[in-house]
Amino acid sequence: MQLAAAQAGSYSQTYTILMKGAVAGTEVVSEKIDEQGNTVSSSEHELFISDGLETKRMAFTTSLVLAKGTLSPIQYNFQYTSGELRDSCAVTVKGGEIKRILNRAGHSSDVTARVKPGFVILDFVVYHHYDWIVRRYDLKKGGRQSFANFIPLIGGDVPLALTLLPDSSINVGGVQISVRNFKVDVGALWTGTLSTDKNNRLVRLAIPAQDLEVIRKDLLSKP
Numbered sequence: 001m002q003l004a005a006a007q008a009g010s011y012s013q014t015y016t017i018l019m020k021g022a023v024a025g026t027e028v029v030s031e032k033i034d035e036q037g038n039t040v041s042s043s044e045h046e047l048f049i050s051d052g053l054e055t056k057r058m059a060f061t062t063s064l065v066l067a068k069g070t071l072s073p074i075q076y077n078f079q080y081t082s083g084e085l086r087d088s089c090a091v092t093v094k095g096g097e098i099k100r101i102l103n104r105a106g107h108s109s110d111v112t113a114r115v116k117p118g119f120v121i122l123d124f125v126v127y128h129h130y131d132w133i134v135r136r137y138d139l140k141k142g143g144r145q146s147f148a149n150f151i152p153l154i155g156g157d158v159p160l161a162l163t164l165l166p167d168s169s170i171n172v173g174g175v176q177i178s179v180r181n182f183k184v185d186v187g188a189l190w191t192g193t194l195s196t197d198k199n200n201r202l203v204r205l206a207i208p209a210q211d212l213e214v215i216r217k218d219l220l221s222k223p
Helices: 129-134
Strands: 011-019 022-033 039-050 055-066 073-080 088-094 097-104 107-114 144-147 149-151 160-172 175-186 190-196 202-207 212-216
Touching (some): 055 129, 129 160, 129 190, 129 202
Antiparallel strands (some): 011 212, 022 039, 039 055, 055 073, 073 088, 088 097, 097 107, 160 175, 175 190, 190 202
């Protein structure tokens, strides 16, 4: 099977998050290889959400550990850094089981389930996770491919599918860049368009039903 390859080593990227066409936040990503050869992908997020009356700040950090060679998730942590309660979520995978511990509003809830083959983790508001999902896509096979997708907030699977679309060149902030395109379907929750560069890194994500767009910051800031 020909998987979309990832290059080992350090990496960093910043994304701008737009809602209804206006800048609403940022996602800053960094990666490194740990002593065991696993990939550790960490991120810092800041969002400003408005209900028309007031604007609230939401900030959090995440860390995703992916196994050497297979890029299978083995650990994921989510921690709010804004608000008083500092809600958090921890996911671990061991011995064919996935365990999620969710701490919300001072209450803890645990979920344990068997790991499904080839599963991925996609958090609702962590957009660089698509980098790792694309790497599980079999480019030689092409077409529509489905993945068991464990969503930490839910504590269960919501099927995710990627469909390879024709490559194209898009203009983002006045810059032309060659991209590989996918249609992404997350169950019945949303459908969007995902574009990556030739290294399979996220360039742009658009989810029209949510008025959401995520764009690599260095492209958006160009004149």
